[in-house]
Amino acid sequence: VYNIPFTSVTSFILLMSSLTMVLALAAIQRGDHRRFRIWLIATGLFGAIFIAGQIYEFTEFYREGLALKTSVFGSSFFVLTGLHGAHVTVGIIWLLTLWGMSMQGRLGTADAERIEIAGLYWHFVDIVWIVIFTVIYLIP
Amino acid sequence: MTDDSTVATIEDPALPAGTETHDTHASAPGLLPGELRPHPSPFQYVMVAVILCVITALEVGTYYLPDSFPRALYITILLVLAITKFVTVVAWFMHLRTDRPIFRRFFVVGAVGAVLLYSIILATLHVFE
Numbered sequence: 098v099y100n101i102p103f104t105s106v107t108s109f110i111l112l113m114s115s116l117t118m119v120l121a122l123a124a125i126q127r128g129d130h131r132r133f134r135i136w137l138i139a140t141g142l143f144g145a146i147f148i149a150g151q152i153y154e155f156t157e158f159y160r161e162g163l164a165l166k167t168s169v170f171g172s173s174f175f176v177l178t179g180l181h182g183a184h185v186t187v188g189i190i191w192l193l194t195l196w197g198m199s200m201q202g203r204l205g206t207a208d209a210e211r212i213e214i215a216g217l218y219w220h221f222v223d224i225v226w227i228v229i230f231t232v233i234y235l236i237p
Numbered sequence: 238m239t240d241d242s243t244v245a246t247i248e249d250p251a252l253p254a255g256t257e258t259h260d261t262h263a264s265a266p267g268l269l270p271g272e273l274r275p276h277p278s279p280f281q282y283v284m285v286a287v288i289l290c291v292i293t294a295l296e297v298g299t300y301y302l303p304d305s306f307p308r309a310l311y312i313t314i315l316l317v318l319a320i321t322k323f324v325t326v327v328a329w330f331m332h333l334r335t336d337r338p339i340f341r342r343f344f345v346v347g348a349v350g351a352v353l354l355y356s357i358i359l360a361t362l363h364v365f366e
Contacts (some may be wrong), residue, residue, distance in 0.1 A: 099298065105296075109293055113286065115326060122276070123282070144253075208255050210269050213269055216330075222332045224323050224326050224331075228323065231296065235299070235300050
């Protein structure tokens with residue numbers, strides 16, 4: 098039922114969003130607010146692409162007969178990946194809020210710690226997906 | 238990861254001159270609270286991302302190994318690759334290698350606890366039989 102090439106691409110995009118997140122932090126630490134906003138919005142965009150991929154995947158599974166109540170596998174799969182997707186969505190909202198604050202000039206170099214905290218959340222969501230991708234998708 | 242000997246020392250005015258203490262809140266100039274050393278450079282971040290790309294490609298490549306490939310070895314390879322990616326992100330992107338050792342210890346305790354809990358659940362589902 099899995100489409101491994103497709104999920105590999107979305108996993109790769111989420112992994113690369115961790116790179117853009119640390120580049121955003123590095124930019125604000127050196128006072129480069131323009132690049133900070135570019136990297137931050139890129140991180141949110143990558144997260145959004147990942148979520149769009151997950152919605153597409155869920156829709157395909159549902160069409161093929163796998164739903165939340167179909168089996169233990171269906172319940173485990175949708176709850177696990179769905180909860181992860183919810184956390185990614187929260188992360189995107191967090192990033193967009195920071196981006197908006199930066200646009201309004203309410204986020205300075207002294208606020209780098211706030212970006213670091215948001216980054217830690219984002220990376221944590223990423224490492225959880227590293228485990229899910231291997232355990233759920235690659236190890237049948 | 239982080240060497241305990243590199244802990245930044247902070248002078249405490251309440252202590253005799255020359256007495257060193259490890260303050261958990263203050264940081265050396267230019268560092269965020271709880272950090273011992275500066276973060277990696279953007280170039281180092283990109284190099285880490287390249288390594289993560291290579292590992293991901295190896296993971297996907299492993300998935301397409303023939304069915305005759307030993308299953309135990311297949312699972313071991315995938316778990317090793319996943320753990321390598323996990324540790325790389327935690328150490329470099331989450332800056333655990335430049336943070337104070339206490340954060341590393343907290344993280345390791347949490348990670349070991351999670352693995353233990355997951356193993357117990359798998360055991361109750363007879364996955365290892």
